[in-house]
Amino acid sequence: MTTLPTPLAPAGPAPELDSGAGPAPRRAGRSDPSAGRRGTTRPPRTAARAKLTPYLFLAPGVLLFAVAILYPITQAVTMSFFDWKVIASATSEFVGADNYVRAFNDDRFWLALANSGIYMLLTVPPQIAIGLAVAVLLKRRSPAQPVFRALYYLPVVTSWVVVSLLFKYLFADAGLINFALGDVLHVTDGDTSWLANRWTALLAICALGVWKGVGWSMMIFLAALQGVSRSLEEAAIMDGANRWQQFRAVTLPSIWPAMLFVVVMLVIGGFNVFTSVLVMTGGGPGGQTEVLLTYMYQQAFEFLDFGYGSALSVILAIVVFVLAVVQLRVFRDRSGEAYA
């Protein structure tokens, strides 16, 4: 890192550095001898130095990526093939694919994977539907619009731990949800132990996930909606399309790339559910609400079984990766249709 500033610093106010992301054609022009002669007193930049410049700009990002992402990933993959000893001085035994075989024969792993999948399935569609609906409503200019935009986005920037504790109290036996359902609405007896049963507990955790995530998808959709062509909308109105037809034929195809982005990110986020489960149920009762990451956390940090924990996280990474690729394929085909 320390070598980085040196070649850049003496370059002084080089004009091509100001042109941002797309300087390639201009830089080619610069290395042309005639262009060099145009520079008054300063010596012409050498071709080698010009070639180096983009790499130097990439270096900090690449370095950060290598240190913070790439190295931990390779380390986790390596660890998953060992009976990993946490202490550096201890020798870890190579066990081949044993950790993976163990996972596939582990009922608790399948339960955790299923719970992660259920969470994903129950949280992604509502986040998209509600997020899009709110974005469409907030698209209209009104004095209250910024206030509502901030309010809907507020849960996104709030700490997971804080809101998980909040939802834990809401769904507690003597919590507000039971009070509302029992004493106010008289729908139930008001004595539901939400967090004591696998399905009701997952429902509570999903409710938190949706509430916290809607603001994020709303923000993306709101930005995408600004890009919908006004002339297309007007043409649709001229053709006599009603609101719903406008939305289906004009708006939806126009924001399709944003939709793809939101779906892929939400699916990844759904499988990565962790804090809310750890705080709200701790995986209980009896491990029935354990999700993949809490199970991995238990194996690695409570039992110090880092090899198995790493194998579980590698499996999760593969599942998420495959799902992302499949979604990109499916969406690419669909978007082609939509535009045709």
Add this chain to the structure above:
Amino acid sequence: MTRSRIIAVALMAAAALTVTGCSATDTPSDGAVTITFWGSYGNGGNSTQQDALNDVLIPAFEAEHPDIHVEYVDIPYDSLLQKLTTSAAGDELPDLVRADLGWVPQFAELGVLVPLSQEMEDFDELAEATYPGVLATNFYEGEYYGLPLDTNTRVMVSNQAALDAAGLSAPPATFDELRALADAVKGTGAYAFAENKLQAWNIMPWIWSAGGDIADSDLTTSTGYLDSDESVAGVQLLVDLYEEDAIPNLIVGNEGATATSDGLPGGQYATILDGPWMRGVWSGQYPDFDPVYSTIPAGDGGSVSVVGGEDIVLTQSSANRDAAMEFIRFTQSELFQIEMVKTGQMTVIPAFAGQQNEIEPFYATFASQLETAKNRLAIPDAAKVDAILQEELVPAFEGTISVKQALANAAAAIDPLLPGAK
């Protein structure tokens, strides 16, 4: 300033911050050594123990040893184990740790602890002064890796008002009396008994009191012990009460239920099992609550509770072992032990027990319970045993399998974790 200059300066500033961030020093300017001590004395929102340590004990030690500074770092109990683990991996452990007695074999197995029985010349002398049952929690493969710091046990704590409402004058003293209490509380709106979890700390008192056990004394097998008729009887008592709605579903891990620490003073729970530290917690949060302490209801095996407490251990990361061991000696002194008694910690040295009960008569119940209290499995995989018990026993409470079957499943899962079976 040009953009490139700004980038250069920013990069250098970032590099400078990174470098200085890593360079903490161990030696203060006056030439004295600093030893770091991690613990969770501040647990439970009660600072009296931490205050005693920081304001009385450490100054007293430093006055006696002007060349040693002691820096105590308080870490919440719930995150201490994880912090120790990551620090062990990074070789960044402090000199001394106040470790839950269940963790010592786990960390000894990792090789991050110094075997005190080898390193300290006066170890035998210090060890002999402590309760043997508590000392035993430091033993791993032929060596002792720590010394007991404080001990405790669980006794029955009752809410007199809830007992009165059920028409009982005294807390239940036997299994049968607890069953009677369950019948008597019906209609009063209170539960007869409440428990937070189904781990060894929670259920072993009932299994031992019923005459059962979790494994043989040589730690070769759990099957035949944990699923014996006696062990089944202990757990069956709880399952029966659960089915009668005399125990809340907190016991199976309902995080939404009222915690025992709130439910007992609130009168929702007539009885719970808990340790001596709760007095300090309740005196702050429920000043009007007057808890009644009694020994655990007796079954066919008597009234047998579980030993808890903390050990002090020296880590391999320590650069100042002699200074750290000097502090370990200090923790075994009368000054340290008695000062901690005043804050709710029970002494590990029987010679001070009389003095302890004089200072706080309330300890008498705990002291007599300690006489028969037993250790949980002192094995590196103790955390797995807890997870197994919790997960295998929940179905028995939910009524999907029998207690016998649940305990047999748990025993089969625990068998391979026992060192005698490996």
